[in-house]
Amino acid sequence: MNKNLRWKVVLILSVIALSVWAFYPPGQKVNLGLDLRGGVHMIMRVQTDDALRIETDTTAERLREALSVAAVQYTNLEVTGPIEFVAEGIQDDDAFRQVAVEVDTVFSRSPGVGSYTYTMRPNIANQLREEAVTQAQQTIERRVNELGVAEPIVARQGADDQILVQLPGVTDVDRAKEIIGRTALLELKLVEQGPFLTQEAALQAVNNVVPPDMELVSGAEDVAATGGGTPSTVYYIVRRVAPVTGRDLRTSRPTLDENNLPAVSFTFNQDGAQRFGQFTEQNIGRGLAVILDNRVFTAPTIQSRIADEGRITGSFTQQEAQDLSLVLRTGALPAPMDILEERTVGPTLGRESIEAGVTASLGGLTLVVIFILLYYKVTGLNAVVSIAVNLSILLGMMAYLGATLTLPGIAGFILTIGIGVDSNVLIFERIKEELATAKGVRAAVHAGFDRVWWTIVDTHVASLVSAMFLFQFGTGPIRGFATTLAIGLLANIFTAVFVSRTMFELVLSRRQQQQVQVLSI
Amino acid sequence: MQIFRNTSYNFTRWRWQAAALSLVILVAGISVIVSRGGLPVGIDFSGGTIVVVKFDQDVTEEQVREAVAPIPGEEVVQQYGDTQDREWLIRLALTDAAEAGASLEEGSEQILEALQGEGLPTFELLSREIVGPVIGADLQRRGIYATLASLLAIAVYIAFRFRVSFALGAVAAVLHDIVVTVAFLVFFGFDLSLNIVAALLTITGYSVNDTIVIFDRVRENMRAMRRDSLDQVVNVSVNQTLARTVITSGTTFVSVLALYLFGGEVLRGFAFTMLVGVISGTYSTVFIASSIAIALGQRKQASAASPAAAARQEAKARPKRKASGARAS
Numbered sequence: 052m053n054k055n056l057r058w059k060v061v062l063i064l065s066v067i068a069l070s071v072w073a074f075y076p077p078g079q080k081v082n083l084g085l086d087l088r089g090g091v092h093m094i095m096r097v098q099t100d101d102a103l104r105i106e107t108d109t110t111a112e113r114l115r116e117a118l119s120v121a122a123v124q125y126t127n128l129e130v131t132g133p134i135e136f137v138a139e140g141i142q143d144d145d146a147f148r149q150v151a152v153e154v155d156t157v158f159s160r161s162p163g164v165g166s167y168t169y170t171m172r173p174n175i176a177n178q179l180r181e182e183a184v185t186q187a188q189q190t191i192e193r194r195v196n197e198l199g200v201a202e203p204i205v206a207r208q209g210a211d212d213q214i215l216v217q218l219p220g221v222t223d224v225d226r227a228k229e230i231i232g233r234t235a236l237l238e239l240k241l242v243e244q245g246p247f248l249t250q251e252a253a254l255q256a257v258n259n260v261v262p263p264d265m266e267l268v269s270g271a272e273d274v275a276a277t278g279g280g281t282p283s284t285v286y287y288i289v290r291r292v293a294p295v296t297g298r299d300l301r302t303s304r305p306t307l308d309e310n311n312l313p314a315v316s317f318t319f320n321q322d323g324a325q326r327f328g329q330f331t332e333q334n335i336g337r338g339l340a341v342i343l344d345n346r347v348f349t350a351p352t353i354q355s356r357i358a359d360e361g362r363i364t365g366s367f368t369q370q371e372a373q374d375l376s377l378v379l380r381t382g383a384l385p386a387p388m389d390i391l392e393e394r395t396v397g398p399t400l401g402r403e404s405i406e407a408g409v410t411a412s413l414g415g416l417t418l419v420v421i422f423i424l425l426y427y428k429v430t431g432l433n434a435v436v437s438i439a440v441n442l443s444i445l446l447g448m449m450a451y452l453g454a455t456l457t458l459p460g461i462a463g464f465i466l467t468i469g470i471g472v473d474s475n476v477l478i479f480e481r482i483k484e485e486l487a488t489a490k491g492v493r494a495a496v497h498a499g500f501d502r503v504w505w506t507i508v509d510t511h512v513a514s515l516v517s518a519m520f521l522f523q524f525g526t527g528p529i530r531g532f533a534t535t536l537a538i539g540l541l542a543n544i545f546t547a548v549f550v551s552r553t554m555f556e557l558v559l560s561r562r563q564q565q566q567v568q569v570l571s572i
Numbered sequence: 573m574q575i576f577r578n579t580s581y582n583f584t585r586w587r588w589q590a591a592a593l594s595l596v597i598l599v600a601g602i603s604v605i606v607s608r609g610g611l612p613v614g615i616d617f618s619g620g621t622i623v624v625v626k627f628d629q630d631v632t633e634e635q636v637r638e639a640v641a642p643i644p645g646e647e648v649v650q651q652y653g654d655t656q657d658r659e660w661l662i663r664l665a666l667t668d669a670a671e672a673g674a675s676l677e678e679g680s681e682q683i684l685e686a687l688q689g690e691g692l693p694t695f696e697l698l699s700r701e702i703v704g705p706v707i708g709a710d711l712q713r714r715g716i717y718a719t720l721a722s723l724l725a726i727a728v729y730i731a732f733r734f735r736v737s738f739a740l741g742a743v744a745a746v747l748h749d750i751v752v753t754v755a756f757l758v759f760f761g762f763d764l765s766l767n768i769v770a771a772l773l774t775i776t777g778y779s780v781n782d783t784i785v786i787f788d789r790v791r792e793n794m795r796a797m798r799r800d801s802l803d804q805v806v807n808v809s810v811n812q813t814l815a816r817t818v819i820t821s822g823t824t825f826v827s828v829l830a831l832y833l834f835g836g837e838v839l840r841g842f843a844f845t846m847l848v849g850v851i852s853g854t855y856s857t858v859f860i861a862s863s864i865a866i867a868l869g870q871r872k873q874a875s876a877a878s879p880a881a882a883a884r885q886e887a888k889a890r891p892k893r894k895a896s897g898a899r900a901s
Contacts, residue, residue, distance in 0.1 A: 086838070094707060224700075390676055392707040393700065399626065400698040400838075407836030414834050415827035422823060458838055459770060462846075465831050466774065469824035473816075476823075477785065480816045506788040509733055510781040516729065517722045517777035521770060524718030526711075529770045536774070 056560060059553045066545075067440055070447025080450040082202075083219075084457035086528045087405050089398035090219040091227065094391045095191075097212045100133040102183035102386040103176055106157075110169075111136045112291065114154055115263060121150045128263070134171035141165050180212065183385040188214050191231055193381035198230060213391065217527065224395050226374070232388050234344050235378035237297035237317075239327070239361070242338030242350055245287035246272070253286040266291050268340065270347020271365060287347055289340050294330040296383075299323025303379035305372040306362065313372035314364045317379055324359035332356040343375075408461035415465045419472055427479060433554050434475035437546040441471045444542040445535065454538070457531030467539030470514070474547030478503050496555050500548065507548060511540050579811045583858055584803050584866065590859035594748060601755020611754070614763035615701060617715070619666035619708035621679035622701045627658045629693035636660050639689055643682045652698075653837040659698060662687075666705060676704045715769045719750070722773060726780050734787055737868035742783045745861035749779045749852040756848040757841075767842040775849030778824070782817065782857040787865070789813050802869045806862045821854040 074080050085092050111130050118125060125147065126140025141147045142165075151167075154160075158169040171179075188205060191214060195203045204217040221227050243265055247253035253267055261267055265288050272285045303317040319327055331339070331353050340350040341363050348365045367375065419438075423431040445467060449456060482499030490498065515537060522533035605611055615622055633649060640647045640662055652659035664679040680700050687695060703711075723743055731739035750772055754764075762768065789809035797805050810817075828850060832843035 096706070390702070391704040393677070393702040395697075395700040397696065397698045399696060400624070404836050404838055407834055407839075411831045411833070411835040411839075415830035418826045418830060419823050422826065426819070458836075459767060459842065462831055462835070462839060462842060465827045466824075466846075469820075469827050472823045473781070473820040476816050476819045480813075480819075484812070502792070506785055509729075509784045509788060512729060513726050513780040513784060514777035516725045517773050517780075520718040520722035520725070521773045523721075524714050524773070525770060526766065529766055532770055532774075 053560065056553070056556055059549070060557070063440070063550055063553060067443060070443045073447035074443070074450040077446065077450070081446065082449075082453055082455045083401075083405075084455045084460065084527055084531050085217060085219055085394075086396050086458045087401050087408075087456065088219055089396050089401040090217065090221050091224045091396075092392075092394045092527060093216045093228070093231075094208065094393075095214050095216060095232065095388045096391050097184045097187045097214065097384075097388055098386045099180040099183045099212050100386075103171065103179055104130070104133040105386075106179055107132075107134055107136055107171065110154055110157060112264070114138070114151055117150050117153075118147070121146065123147050123150055131168075134176055135168065137163075137166060137168045139163075139166040141167070184212055184214065186385045187388065190382050190384050191216060194231055194378060197377050197381055198227065200227075214388075220398075222398060226370075228390070228393075230374050230378060232390070233378050234384045234387050235297065235375075235381075236344055236383040237300070237363075237379060238293035238342045239295050240268075240289040240291075240293045240340045240342055241330075241334060242340050243288045243290060245289075245338070246270075246285035246350065247287070248283070248285060250286050253288055257288055261288065264291050265289065268342060268345060268347050270340070270342070270350070285347075287338075287340055287350060289342070289347075293342075295319065295323050295327045297379060298383070299326070300379060300382075301359075303376040305369070305376045308362065308364045312364070313367045313369045314362055315367070315372050315376045315379065316360065316362045317376075319359045319361075327361075328356055328358040404458045408458055412461060412464055412468075416468055419468055423472065423475075430479065433551055434472065434479070436554065437475060437551045438468055438471040440550050441467060441539065441542045441546040444546070445539050448538045448542065449535070452538075454534045455527070455531050456535070457528040459528050459532035460535040463532045463535030463539060466536060467543065470540060471543050471547060473510075474503075474507055474543055475551060477506060478547065478551065493559055496552075496559065500552050500555075504548065507544065511544055514540055579814055580807075581811060581814075582807060583810045584807045584862065587859055587863040590855075591863070594752065594856075594860065597752050597755055598748075601751065601758060604755070604758050608758070612758060612761075612763045613712075614765040614768075615663065615665075615703050615708070616766045617708050617712045617764060619703050619705045621664040621676075621683070621703075622661060622699075623664075623680050623683045624652055624659060624661045624698040624700070625684075625687060625695040626698050627660070627693045627695045630658060631660070631692060635692060636662070636687070639692055640683055640686045643679070643686060645679070647683075659837070666703075666708070676702050711766065715766075719769070719773060719776070722776055723747070726776070730780070730784070730787070734791060735865075735869070738787050738790075738865050740868055741861040741863075741865035742780050742787070744864045745783055745853075745856040746776050746779045748856045748860050749775055749849055752852045752856075753845055753848045757845060760844065762841050762844060765841055767839065768845050771842045771845035771849065774846065775853060778849065779853035779856060782820075782853055783861040785816065786810055786813050786857055786862060790862075790865075802866050806866055810858055810862060817854060817857065821850055825850050 107130055111128060115128050118128070123146045124140075124142040125138055128136065128138045130136040138147070138151075147167075151160075154169060157171060157175050159172050161168050161170070184207065188207060192205045195205055195216070195218065198218075198221075200218045200221055202219055204215060206215050207213070208215040216231060218227055244256045245253060247256065250267070250269075254261070257265070267286060268289055269284055269286050272283050299319050299322060301318045301320040301323075303315060306314050306316040308314040318324075335353050335355060337353055338350045339353050340347045341361070342348070343363065348363050363375070416438075420435050423434050425431075427434065442464065445464065448454070478499055481503050482495050485495035485498045485502075486492065488495075518533045518537040518540065521536070522530050525533060633651065637647075637649045640649065643664065646665055648661075648663040650661045650663070652661040662683050664683065680702055684697070723746060726746075727739040727743045730742050753772060753775060757764070757768065786806075786809055789812055790806055793805050793809050793812075794802075797808070800808075825847065828843055828846040831839060832847055835843055
């Protein structure tokens with residue numbers, strides 16, 4: 052064995068050793084995709100319009116207050132869309148514009164007859180949308196982490212308002228969805244009137260027109276009042292502006308109320324505690340509605356100044372109380388979310404898929420190996436070895452790169468076997484042709500490899516191109532396929548050309564005498 | 573052992589018959605597609621819900637069908653996998669309500685509720701797929717884009733490495749394979765899904781792969797056979813690579829067949845697409861790609877370029893050949 056050849060053998064053996072080291076034991080080192088280990092894949096959309104509407108509402112509300120303080124006359128101030136509100140019946144234009152000057156930084160104003168239409172400036176709207184999506188993503192990340200899911204993915208995806216969430220191994224998908232998708236906007240608002248048993252009764256109390264600074268919300272009857280029965284729906288008229296919200300929370304945890312029923316307690320941060328203390332001090336004896344996602348959970352009477360702690364009671368199960376404190380702790384979503392796509396794979400199907408995939412791979416490999424050995428006899432071993440090396444590099448690279456093995460990815464393994472066979476057949480057939488022109492075995496082998504090299508490059512580039520677009524196109528499982536195929540192709544250039552050729556050279560250098568028999572192709 | 577020793581089949585003479593055969597399949601496929609009102613797209617592209625459940629006791633198709641019948645919209649009930657697995661797939665098209673923005677999950681909830689009704693044994697949820705209209709349209713767009721872009725990129729590569737006429741031949745062959753494969757998918761009642769489109773893209777690579785091997789040989793032979801017509805050069809090249817073509821297609825076919833037989837229900841459509849695609853890819857390489865390359869190449873030869881000029885071009889196209897990295901020692 053000459054020195055050059057020895058180095059090649061050492062190189063090949065170290066590549067094999069490194070690969071095996073990288074993927075062994077495969078059960079721990081190879082990342083399985085959702086379709087193999089079970090779990091849920093979701094694409095959620097942040098309803099950014101709602102985030103903008105909140106901003107528009109707040110601005111209109113502030114303007115209304117400022118106008119009443121400055122005693123500027125107008126007939127109507129109304130939010131007409133997520134990014135639009137109108138002010139009508141303005142008497143004193145100069146006075147109005149002076150009060151409304153602050154609004155102009157966020158909204159552009161177009162005049163009508165005694166009226167103005169305010170539209171949110173596009174750059175501000177885009178910025179708010181962007182912020183809402185980013186904030187939603189961060190909130191979901193925190194919730195997923197609290198859920199204790201291993202290796203989750205939470206990422207922006209596709210169109211601007213979409214978030215991809217992948218939770219491997221999650222079996223209770225409905226609960227996970229409930230936790231992730233819950234807005235969890237906590238608001239504490241002053242009760243003006245109520246509770247009423249019907250919506251009509253509530254409206255009657257305000258002469259059928261809810262004042263602009265108030266709103267009508269529904270909720271469950273206080274548990275204490277039901278005496279153990281099922282709470283019915285009741286209605287409240289509450290102040291629109293909440294002195295404190297979920298954003299002012301420091302933490303939240305499950306607890307028990309005085310009747311030993313599950314409840315959720317929360318504490319405010321410093322700023323929130325100060326505001327809440329002041330607010331409760333001023334409103335002793337009045338009702339305080341604890342509103343979560345626009346539904347009143349409880350509305351106790353304020354007994355005394357409360358500084359930093361509150362509690363939500365309701366008919367919770369222990370699990371619900373736990374989940375609610377989780378979402379409160381991780382903060383509210385800036386806007387509601389809806390699900391655009393959901394793919395759930397149960398653990399049973401995942402297990403079945405792995406079994407089927409392994410059976411198919413081994414079956415395919417066995418058939419191919421039998422064929423090659425029958426057709427090429429001893430030289431066929433050469434192809435079998437190079438395919439085996441290819442598969443171990445493929446596995447090793449996947450483990451090393453942390454690439455995900457999916458069910459279509461297993462198909463990628465099978466196709467890699469096919470590609471490996473193809474390159475070897477291409478080379479063997481070419482050597483066979485060269486042998487027919489009687490140049491001698493050594494020359495035929497060299498010529499065979501040299502002639503085929505560019506063919507192999509061309510075919511592999513073409514296949515890599517389609518794998519690349521496959522990756523671009525696909526979702527998780529198909530990306531796994533594209534990745535497997537691409538790594539398999541790259542590994543094959545090494546194995547079919549370099550490894551296979553080295554083996555030929557080994558045989559040629561060792562068995563000068565019997566080389567013709569050995570090359571029984 | 574050796575098959576196809578020194579064959580000299582006249583492939584190019586059969587090209588009209590081959591074209592006729594392809595045409596028959598294409599026309600049949602397209603008319604079936606048209607008669608069924610368009611391509612049968614699955615929920616990945618059209619939106620909708622698929623629920624797969626595994627019952628712990630035997631149920632009949634009638635039972636499942638009856639249970640889900642009251643759900644609004646059109647339900648499809650299919651046995652999933654082998655009979656003894658007791659696995660059933662229920663598919664629900666996107667309802668108008670969901671299109672209008674109602675909760676997408678409603679369909680799957682209704683199915684699960686219906687199956688929990690009386691008379692049916694208990695079941696386990698194997699998988700659930702819910703695709704909304706936004707994502708469906710997005711995947712559709714991306715699928716078309718990926719297929720076209722991949723074809724274009726491959727065409728540019730072949731035009732760069734070989735000739736423009738070869739690139740056109742290869743692309744025509746690939747298009748042929750895609751349409752033939754889709755026709756077979758329609759004949760056998762498969763719906764286009766993400767996995768099937770992935771298989772179609774893989775076929776693109778595979779078919780081109782096959783074509784390149786023959787074109788490579790054509791290019792090599794053009795230098796040695798300057799006096800022969802392109803027709804003859806192609807014929808000789810196809811014959812020379814025939815053993816390789818058949819062995820490779822055969823082994824790929826066998827491994828994909830293993831996937832089809834043992835790979836499980838999830839990959840059934842994928843494997844079927846590959847099976848058809850491998851056969852069509854091999855056939856189109858031999859008959860379609862070379863015929864088109866010949867037809868376009870001859871016109872070019874007749875119009876201006878002498879064979880010598882073509883050969884010079886070839887030499888320019890691959891200057892690194894002698895210094896190739898494969899030459900070791």
